[in-house]
Amino acid sequence: MDFLRPTRWEDALAAKAEHPAALPIAGGTDVMVELNFDQRRPEHLLDLGRVAELTEWETDGERGAGCVRLGAAVPYTRIMERLRAELPGLALAAHTVGSPQIRNRGTVGGNLGAASPAGDCHPALLAAGAEVEAASVRGTRLIPVEEFYTGVKRNALAPDELIRAVRVRTADGPQQFSKVGTRNAMVIAVCAFGLALHPESRTVRTGIGSAAPTPVRARAAEDFLNAALADGGFWESGRALPPPVAAQFAELCSGACNPIDDVRGSAAYRRHAVGVMARRTLAWTWDEFRGPGRSAKGGAPCA
Numbered sequence: 001m002d003f004l005r006p007t008r009w010e011d012a013l014a015a016k017a018e019h020p021a022a023l024p025i026a027g028g029t030d031v032m033v034e035l036n037f038d039q040r041r042p043e044h045l046l047d048l049g050r051v052a053e054l055t056e057w058e059t060d061g062e063r064g065a066g067c068v069r070l071g072a073a074v075p076y077t078r079i080m081e082r083l084r085a086e087l088p089g090l091a092l093a094a095h096t097v098g099s100p101q102i103r104n105r106g107t108v109g110g111n112l113g114a115a116s117p118a119g120d121c122h123p124a125l126l127a128a129g130a131e132v133e134a135a136s137v138r139g140t141r142l143i144p145v146e147e148f149y150t151g152v153k154r155n156a157l158a159p160d161e162l163i164r165a166v167r168v169r170t171a172d173g174p175q176q177f178s179k180v181g182t183r184n185a186m187v188i189a190v191c192a193f194g195l196a197l198h199p200e201s202r203t204v205r206t207g208i209g210s211a212a213p214t215p216v217r218a219r220a221a222e223d224f225l226n227a228a229l230a231d232g233g234f235w236e237s238g239r240a241l242p243p244p245v246a247a248q249f250a251e252l253c254s255g256a257c258n259p260i261d262d263v264r265g266s267a268a269y270r271r272h273a274v275g276v277m278a279r280r281t282l283a284w285t286w287d288e289f290r291g292p293g294r295s296a297k298g299g300a301p302c303a
Contacts, residue, residue, distance in 0.1 A: 005047045009135075012051055012162060017137045020159035022046040026054070026073040027105035029098065030114045048073060048162075054109070059086060059170065066170050069133075072109025072163040079108070087168055089124035089175030089194050096120050096179045099186050109163045112148065115155040115214075122149070122215035123194030124177050125166065126207030133165040140164065149214035173197035174288035176281040179209075180273045182264055190265040193253070193277035197285050202226070202235050206278070211257035211270045221252035221278070238290045246279050253278035 004022060006012040016022055022044035025031045034040040048054055054073035060066040068086050070079075076094035080103070084091040090108070097103050097120050111119040112132060122145075130145040134157055145166075148156050157163070175196040181187035192209035204225050206218040228245050229235055254275035259267040 001042065002044045003047060004044055005050060007050045009051050009053055009164070012046065012048055013135060013137050013160075015046055016162055017160045019044045019046070024048055024113060024162060027075065027107050027110050029102050029106040030110055030116075046162075054164070057083070057165075068168050068170055070108060070166045070168065072112075072165055073107045074109075076103040076106050076108075086170045087124075087128065088171050089127055089177050089196055090121060090168070092175070092177040093120045093124040093179075093192075093194065096177070096181075096189075096192075102186075108166055112145075112163055112166070113155065113157075115149055115151075115153050117149075117152060117212060117214055118189045118192075118210040119215070120179065120189060120192065120209070123192050123207030123209045124175070124196075125168065125194075126215060126217050127175065127194035127196035127205045128168050128171070129196075129198075129205055130166050130168045132163060133167060134158075134161045135164040136160045136162070142167065146217055152213050171196070173199040174285040176284050178277040178281050180265075180277070188264065191257075191259070191270045191273050191277070193274055193281060195278070195281040195285055197289055199235065199289065202230060204229070206253065206256075208253070208256060208274055211259040211274050213258065216256060216258075218253040218256035218278070221249050221256060224252055225249050225282075240290070241282070241286055246282055249282055250275040250279040 004015045006015055023042040024046045026048045054071045057068060057070045057074055059068050076097050079094045080091050097106055108121050111121045125145045131142045132145055132148050134141055134143055143156055150156050177194045179192040180190045189210040191211045194207035196205050204222055206222055207215060208218060209215050254271045257271045257274050259270035261267050
């Protein structure tokens with residue numbers, strides 16, 4: 001096995017172009033497990049740990065009116081400590097990742113590259129409306145995160161592409177993340193759910209993890225809730241949501257799942273748990289939205 005260790009982003013892209021099958025490694029929290037269990041044995045490992053710009057982020061504009069461009073190798077701990085206000089859903093998800101040691105090494109870029117349906121960052125990125133910045137020697141393109149997942153542990157990257165960054169609109173409303181596991185810490189999700197309110201566009205977005213072959217949005221649930229909030233004037237009035245609205249939203253979220261039975265949980269349990277998490281996170285986010293400090297700012301989407 002050859003070990004490629006570029007120090008510049010341009011050199012990393014050149015190495016990936018020359019060796020398309022090279023396996024990228026940054027934090028190594030997923031890759032090293034596969035190597036240690038002999039589940040993978042690539043001819044080339046592409047170490048991105050010395051490419052400094054991958055560990056950086058930048059914020060364009062004020063909260064609710066801009067975008068965070070998050071380097072692919074920014075560790076979860078840094079998101080929790082420095083980007084909680086801009087990316088609250090992702091920060092909450094980061095708290096559930098492994099142990100402190102894993103959070104110090106693990107990255108959103110690595111989670112995306114692995115494309116496991118149980119990856120903790122996926123529901124939060126789906127709910128926030130993120131875009132994946134993929135780059136190669138041929139150029140750069142933006143992939144909407146819901147189009148990035150193509151199958152179980154498969155993604156939309158071309159063989160010569162690497163994840164450069166993730167672009168996420170800074171939060172203009174409450175966001176929540178919920179996860180069910182077989183224990184309270186250091187556990188792979190039985191299922192997970194992310195929810196984000198976007199008051200500027202008067203929309204709601206969801207993200208579901210570990211309950212289908214890929215992370216998915218509950219689009220029918222989003223459409224139902226968007227219509228209910230608009231028709232009832234809830235965005236303007238801030239009134240409490242009627243229980244039937246929350247119940248129907250939860251049922252539609254359960255219906256968006258396509259889970260399997262495995263050692264962590266049954267398909268029926270996953271559907272039920274997603275519905276419970278959907279109802280709870282809706283209550284949490286709507287209560288926060290109704291409270292003081294609601295933003296009336298406008299903003300443009302990430303470009």
